[in-house]
Structures are given as C-alpha cells and as structure tokens.
Amino acid sequence: MLGLVGPPNLTSFLDVRFGDSFYRVQNRFPSGVMETAPYGADTYRLNNIEVDSIRYEQVKYEFTTYSGMQLVMARFTPDSSGKVLQKLIQAVGPPSEQNSSKGSAPADTQAFWQLPHGERVVFDGPKRFVAMLGPGGGPLKQDAIENEALDSP
Template sequence: MRRSRPLAIVRAMLALAGAIACAACSSGSPAVVSVQKKVQGLLGQPNVTSFLDVRFGDSLYRVQNRFPNGSLETAPYGADTYRLENIEVDGVRYQRVKYEFTSYSGMQLVMAWFTPDSSEQVLEKLIAAIGAPTEQDSAKGSAPADTRAMWRLPHGERVVFDGPKRFVAVLGPGGGPLRQDEAENEALDSP
C-alpha cells in the first residue's frame, strides 16, 4: 500500500512538469507535442470521471439536485435509475440520458441516446477525451452515424458508442453489477 503513494506523487510531479513545459512553449511546437506524448505515456491512458457534470460515484441525491426535472425509475435488475429527457449540453442534444446507481458505489453507469445531428460531435468528444477506440466497427472514412466503437480503459471503465442506434454508454469502474442493464439498453432502438 505504501508503494503506490510514491508512484502517485511521481505521476503528479510528472503531470505538473509537463504542464509547465507546455505553458513555456507555443502550443503548436513539436516540443510541446513530444512532451505531451511522453507525459501521457508515463501516466497511462486517460479515464472517464464524469458525464454531463455527474461524476462516477456520485449519489442519486446529488444527481437529483443537479438535474431536478428528471424522474426516478428502477432498472430491470433492480438498480436505481435517474432519467433525463431532451437536454442539450455543449451543442450536443440528448433525447434521453439514464444514470444507474449501485448500492455501494453510487453512479456507475450512464446511457445516453443522442439526436442524429449530434453523432459527429459525440464521437469527436469521446476521441478527444479518451483517445482512439480499442475496437471499431466501420469502414475507414465512414460517417460517425455509421460507426460503432468501444473503449476499454485502464481503470475498468468501458465506453460504447453506437452511431446507428445513436447511443453512448459509459460503465464506471465499480459498475460490474450493471453490465446486464447496459447490454440490454444497448440492444434497444433509439427513443
């Protein structure tokens, strides 16, 4: 247990050094890109910590306070679910967003159905935030609306993007009990 703390401190120091180096250089210089790649290589791939300002691990109470117009439901396997309808954030329009909660780990699954005109933005935001997909099912040059992609991240998160169904899901690191709900919702048509 003690060995992981020094590693965390080293990672934080490397991230700070990388940020300082990036601030000292112009944003387009090759040195900046090189430093950024080295820092990311040392720190590992990014992980997903939140969706629409709801953090993985947040309580149902916090989500209700953040979005008071939502409705409380129970998922098919008994998990508490909070559903939002027709919201727009950063130019992306979502027809429906569902947050699912585990008893002990808080919010651990988010599923969102976006409008057809938001496909490109959703995929671009995912790639910008977490990098290239681990798996992708589409021909090179295919439109985002025709793309299916999945990411497996180092902290146990699983991200699914399904352009044809206009669906995105993020299963958090403590979301194991919710995998079946995610799989069933992924199979549904868009609302």
C-alpha cells in the same frame, strides 16, 4: 507521464461523476425522473436535454448500492453523432475497437473503449447510443447490454 499511466480515464458525464450519489444527480438535474432498472438498480432519467450543442433524447444514470453512479446510457439525436464521438475521442483517445470503414460518418460508426481504470465506453452511431460503465459498475453491465440492444426511440 502519459506513457506511464496510460490514456486518460473517464470520470464524468454531463458533470455527473462516477461515484456521485443519487441526490447529487437529482440536485444537478431537478427535472429528472426516478426509475428502477430491470435488475433493480436505482435510475435517474433525463429527457430532451442539450449540452454543448449535443442534443440527447434521453440520459439515464444508474447507481449501485455502495459505489454511487456507475453507469450512464444516453440516446442522442442523429445530428449529434459526430459531436458525441468527437468528445469521446478528445476525452479518452482513439477507440480500442472500431467498426467502420475509413471516412465513414460517425452515424455509421460503432466504437468501444476499455480504459486502464476499468471504465468501459460503447458508442453506437447507428443506434444513436452511448454507454459508459464506471470502474465499480460490474453489477450494472447487463443493464447496459440490454439497453444497447433496444431500438432507438
């Protein structure tokens, strides 16, 4: 069956699903902070959280007006690089593109996934950054590009 529908699609990050409302995310993580992204999107930011032995310095969820949460961007700690990359590969398979030599550490790896339902995933080990754009996240694509270009905190 997998061959007929393609690789699995990405539906959520830290139990927040693409399409979830701002209030659903706020209820899941009440310690977060509401912000506005550079292009005007509502954003919900979490600082210093740990899930499944992965430490995230910052996680930002961005929302579109009609499609709910459609972009998540996270900065992880250096010791979490391998775990983040491993979870991505477990969830959606090998990357569509990867920049690293065989045997390179995840901290030195950059990977990109283009998934069959329109989702896009970027993993940047050197910048300790991961971004996931949902199928309805086209309007948020520029925010993801600009956040990836920022230096790690």
